[in-house]
Amino acid sequence: MTPTTNPTPYVLSLFVSMVASPSRAQTPSPPQQPPTISEQVEVVATRLPEAPHDVPLAIEVISGDELRDRGVTDLPAALALATGVDIAPGGDRGPASAVPEFWGLKELDAFLLVVDDVPWGGAFNPALTTIDLNDVERIEILRGPAPLMFGATSFVGVIHIVHKTPANPTQTFSARVGTFRSGGGSATFAMPLGRWQSRLSVDGERQGFSDDRTSYRRGHVLWRTSKSSSAGRVWFGVDGTLLDQDPASPHVREGRALSTATPLDANYNPAGAFLNDRRVTALFGVDRTSAARTWTTIASVSRASHDMLRGFLQEVTDTGLNAHGLREQIDLTDLYVDSHLAWTSLPRVRLMLGGDFLHGTGDAKGADFDYHAPLSGATATNVTAPSVLDVSVHDRRDFAGAYGSAEWTPVAPLRIDAGIRLNITNEERGRGNEPVAGATDAGAQNNVRPSGGIGAIWSAWAHDADHVKPFVNYRNTFKPAAVDFGIGEAGGEGPLKPETSHSVEGGVKIRTWQGRVGIEATTFLMDFANLVIARTVNGLPSLMNAGTERFKGVELGTVWSLPQNVTARGSYSFHDSRFVDFSFEFDPGVPTQLAGKRLEMVARHLASAGLIYAPTRGVTGFAEMNLVGSRFLNKRNTALADGYAVLAAGVGYRTGTWELRLNGRNLTDERAPVAESELGDAQYYRLPARRVDASFTVRLGR
Secondary structure, eight states, X not given: OOOOOOOHHHHHXXXXXXXXXXXXXXXXXXXXXXOOOOOOXXXXXXXXXXXXXXXXXXXXXXXXXXXXXXXXOSHHHHTTTSTTEEEEEOOTTOTTOEEEEETTEEOTTSSEEEETTEETTTTSSOOGGGOOOTTEEEEEEEESOOTTTSOTTOSSEEEEEEEOOTTOOOEEEEEEEETTTEEEEEEEEEOOBTTBEEEEEEEEEEEEOSSTTOEEEEEEEEEEEEEXXXXXXXXXXXXXXXXXXXXXXXXXXXXXXXXXXXXXXXXXXXXXXXXXXXXXXXXXXXXEEETTEEEEXXXXXXXXXXXXXXXXEOSSOSSSSOEEEEEEEEEEEEXXXXXXXXXXXXXXXXXXXXXXXXXXXXXXXXXXXXXXXXXXXXXXXXXXXXXXXXXXXXXEEEEEEXXXXXXXXXXXXXXXEEEEEEEEEEEEEEOTTSOOTTOOOOOEEEEEEEEEEEEEEEOOEEETTEEXXXXXXXXXXXXXXXXXXXXXXXXXXXXXXXXXXXXXXXXXXXXXXXXXXXXXXXXXXXXXXXXXXXXXXXXEEEEEEOOEEEEEEEEEEEEEEETTTEXXXXXXXXXXXXXXXXXXXXXXXXXXXXXXXXXXXXXXXXXXXXXXXXXXXXXXXXXXXXXXXXXXXXXXXXXXXXXXXXXEEEEEEEOSSEEEEEEEESTTOOOOEXXXXXXXXXXXXXXXXXXXXXXXXXXXXX
């Protein structure tokens, strides 16, 4: 890599001087009052608004204001300072996607993505490419399984993105430009409709990368409207995304290290490669409140399409047909309904009863082909894509559940939470409308399984806003195996075995210094069965169950609300993820036992630290650092990748109505491998190169 001037020292020195002397060249101001501590609220754990420090689960809430103070535009940046979470940008779903890691498991389908109380992606995989952080109120992060409220959909964590309500009166207009010909704009404003409160958000962007053949263009619209009365609230909305991606290529590994024969940012996709997504979701909800009862119903229906033409290097050679291409079209439909009743008619007890239904239908058809890609990756090969997509996969999933929970406070300092859920799942997989000769129906799978958990939190000490609250919980989780509609799954083997886990977590939640300092320390142990992993069958990607695994670790996070409008965040996590019993055939007919080996792409050590300086007027800024430890690139644990550090920083100036910002991400220009491809064998996506963005925002009606 060509040496470049590192701007990090200059940006950091500017930030330090800015915080140390925030009023330089200004008239003296009255003494700073102690910071106002705003109580955070989450609904991801129990579906009821509660303070995170009252719930016996590991929960973190990041406000939308903090995201805007850090100039955040994507999910990896949004959760860069979150405890125990590592989100790799990009991946097989394209440069607009990401691959999250919770509890030492880095899998796209192991966590649950929720947007405004609705599972985003339905019964299949999280729809990460359609996430939009414009007009966000807060992001809630639940670490560990969610076996009760969201049923058979999550094992290691939940990310809940909550947008501002239609009643919010603010109006925002923003534009930005950046490196690699990036740019975008957004507008959000209130639209009163008589007795209905309405809000519209529209935005579009183009994001480029250091490889000039990699980029994405996304347009998004979100319209929400609601009507409130003394009896409750009715709301509905529409969310639409149009996304066109020009995919990158992962870097090939040879033996114990990434290949030196394939250049950095080499792109082996054929000419005109694309990953195009279209998604439209309609949402509806009703809240009814009377006396001590609250009845809530939420419903959504989505239609999505994925259109793909891409390829991967197969042989590290510059001769012959060294690359393999995929052409695929996938159509997805999902329906979600949840209705639950909560009441507090009994003293010291809050009860909830509910049920939900999640339906998903997916139809995929595709074909594969071989072609030649120059090893330099500098030019694209023109190919004739298959005109007949003769391999098809059809999958129908119905997840239903009935659940009940109780929050019991037997004595004032102690709260006990318990819940149980009955899961009823049905999956039918077939060959769609275009069967391949010799193939048979892949069959069906039905499951009736309970799940649930119990936890307790004890207020060991409390004084005003300060407290010390140890907690513990046990969770039993069940989840039908993932399906990604790869044409390698069209072999007629049917649905895989469902994934199951048992987990125990304990920790303590601390508030001190008049509520200005929050600390959460946890430790966990999870035994996992039938983990779904990727494999290659006859050169095509497919999935399989992976025996048993054990995940254990320690996580520590803290947030400080300091004087002078400064917020500090820090975290450290230790994750130990290992196979317990799993035999894998790296060579046909030669099984290798992987017991005791660490799961690939998972670092044992994660750490983050950040400072945010955000007065209501004047100079603003932030600086943050992420440390990711060494991790194995392969299951046999023979290829070890070094740890790395990533820096981000930004500076801005704001008035009562407008703000100008300059933000830099990956200022160290670190290009470490961060996500393994499930489509290209022994290939890894790397961190995007350093980027800098400038933005101008106007906010009215604050």
